[in-house]
Amino acid sequence: MTALSDAPPAGRAAPPGGSPGGAGRDRSAAVAARRVLAYVALTVMAALVLVPFAWMLSSSLKRDNEVFTVPIQWIPEELRWSNFVDIWERIPLLTYLGNSAFLSVTITVLQVLSGSFAAYGFSKVRFPGRDALFLAYIATIAVPWQAYMVPQYIMMQKADLTNTHLAIILLQAFGAFGVFLMRQYYQSIPDELCEAARIDGLSEYGIYWRIMLPLSKPALASLALLTFVNTWNDYMGPFIYLTDNDLWTVQLGLRSFIGQYDAEYAMMMTGATLSVLPILAVFLLGQRYFIQGIATSGLKG
């Protein structure tokens, strides 16, 4: 067996007759050494990637004055779980979590429904101008949102929608991304299936609802999870539009807390940990769909 230190998925046995007699023992020793080396490299890498999370978690269980010590105490002497109780009184975290959940769920539902619906039109119904229209969708993906955030803001201001959740929902629920991802998936479903259903007398809406939706569950899950996490983590949208504390999301609330109490290191980390936990839960539950969503929307674009 050769555990290579480079690209291919663990290679099969070496080509027969490739190694002259006597080199066999050296070879297996080298292989074992390589495997150990690979694990060492992986562990170092994982440590580098995870250190910030370890720091966050460890600091969230300390006193403020224990956070910056020389040398670093990775495991606090006394675990202050009370931080996780106190923070609810320090900031209206429940309101923030509620707002974040409301926005994320609403936007996700609208995005998934309208996106998959439009994707069916773009993928399975033929009509003149369809492909040109889809090209318009694709073209906008190349335009950075930052380039038109000001006109969006002016529109919302004129419509008197600044400082409302509705502004965020309207701006984020009808993106091109959902249409794009779902169409990609529908393209892989053979047209013959729809054709057969049409002959059986199912309307286009029936085909969408009874055939395409159930068949595209993995893609729907990908889209739903990606949208949910993006909305939950979004900072600029709420930052631009929401001024009332009552409307703030977790991200805004946490940022404001950090700005106000910039020496309460432990409490900041407690807040950060709490803001990441829901995402961790969602991610661990649907990891497969995340990766698939990225791989489909990414590579076949």
Added chain:
Amino acid sequence: MAQVITRPAPTAPRARPRGRRAWRDILVGWSFILPNFAGFLLFTIVPMLTAFALAFLKWDSYSDPEWVGLKNFTRMLGDENFHVALRNTLFYAAGHIPLTLAAALGLAMALNRKLRGVPFFRTAAFFPYITSLVAVAVVWNMLFNPTAGPINQLLEAIGVSEPPRWVASRDWAMPAVIITSVWRDMGYYMVLYLAGLQTIPKEYYEAARVDGANAWQRFWGITVPSLRPTTFFVAVMLTIQSFKVLDLIVVMTDGGPGRSTLVLAQLIYREGITEGQFGYSSAIALVLFLIVLTVTVVQFRINERRSAS
């Protein structure tokens, strides 16, 4: 039009007259697209087109719009904030693009193997990408703390007597932001590279090994050329992402210290939304868009030429 109508599978029966069928298809097609398209038109396409028009207007929150031609662009030439922001954006892109690409490829190569625990490592590498920016920024700001932060403690431990002051210093704030963003984004591009690596036939490597190619030669001779489509796509995505960087900067340094991390997108935000200079900010936005477009087109050209040769 006729071509479009006659294209469906030839086996499909065509009972109804074509004209009525075509109209029906148009109606049905639009009924599917409309719910999304209405929102998309109103909240994406209209603002996008408006941004182009605004770039040639003088308009702020106190006065009526007025056509000024290219004046916003000449103003930009003399605006020191714009120069600083452009330079900082280029600096960020020059660090973020190659480092993220290299880190993502490295991670993908390391994790594209069947060892026990690899799924865990992949999850760990990907997780930063979906961690909220505010949490990322506050944690990294603490890691970068000049006096007692873990990073400088480590640097001192390995003999760096005067480690950089990172986010507290004008020279080192941008590198700190770049390091943070590489850490955050590498897992995302790793996923794309993993998908790319899995499309390379194992036989290539076996044949190369029989021919006596070492790991380094196999990497440059097989892996890199086979991954060209992925690398191209990743490079384009990273470029777009780099030039429009905004939220990480806003939560991590807010452009400071001074304006050492002020970037273009942030200048657009400040001029347009904070200051209400709708026309001028849209002109900067247009420049940002043109830069992104140019770089992307150039990348397409280079890729075409390489694939042709």
